[in-house]
Amino acid sequence: MTPETVAARSAAALVLGLGLGLVYDLLRPLRPRHTAFADTLFVLAALWSWLVLGFRVCQADLRLGYSAALGGGWLLWQALPGRLLQPVIFRIWGLLTRFVQFIFRPVKNIFKKSKKNIK
Numbered sequence: 001m002t003p004e005t006v007a008a009r010s011a012a013a014l015v016l017g018l019g020l021g022l023v024y025d026l027l028r029p030l031r032p033r034h035t036a037f038a039d040t041l042f043v044l045a046a047l048w049s050w051l052v053l054g055f056r057v058c059q060a061d062l063r064l065g066y067s068a069a070l071g072g073g074w075l076l077w078q079a080l081p082g083r084l085l086q087p088v089i090f091r092i093w094g095l096l097t098r099f100v101q102f103i104f105r106p107v108k109n110i111f112k113k114s115k116k117n118i119k
Contacts, residue, residue, distance in 0.1 A: 001061075012057045013066045016049045017073015024074070025082050029093040 023045045030038040053070055054062045 009058050009066055010069045013053050013069035014073040014076070016053055016057075017070040017075075018077045019073075020046055020049055020070070021074045021077020021082055025077070025086060025089055028086070029090050 020042075024042055027038040027042055049070060050067065053066060054060065058066055
């Protein structure tokens with residue numbers, strides 16, 4: 001295997017790891033209330049990334065170093081842009097939550113009235 005091939009595969013693993021870091025940060029606001037759901041989504045994303053790395057990028061030439069580069073990319077994201085973007089992501093999730101609550105408020109009121117009528 002040539003050094004260029006190793007470098008290209010390691011770089012691809014690093015980029016996939018950075019993507020995993022982004023996914024983890026996007027799911028972080030869900031963790032306080034929906035921990036199992038957020039963790040399941042992250043594990044599925046990690047499995048998908050590892051499969052893409054192993055079978056598409058590395059063409060079934062699985063090596064520990066490539067998986068380590070995948071984890072290294074995740075850690076790199078957490079150390080650098082993840083810390084900077086974390087308040088922004090929490091703010092976006094807060095706005096999204098308010099929007100969804102606003103949309104479903106009439107439905108909630110209908111169910112309240114229906115519950116009173118049933119009693």
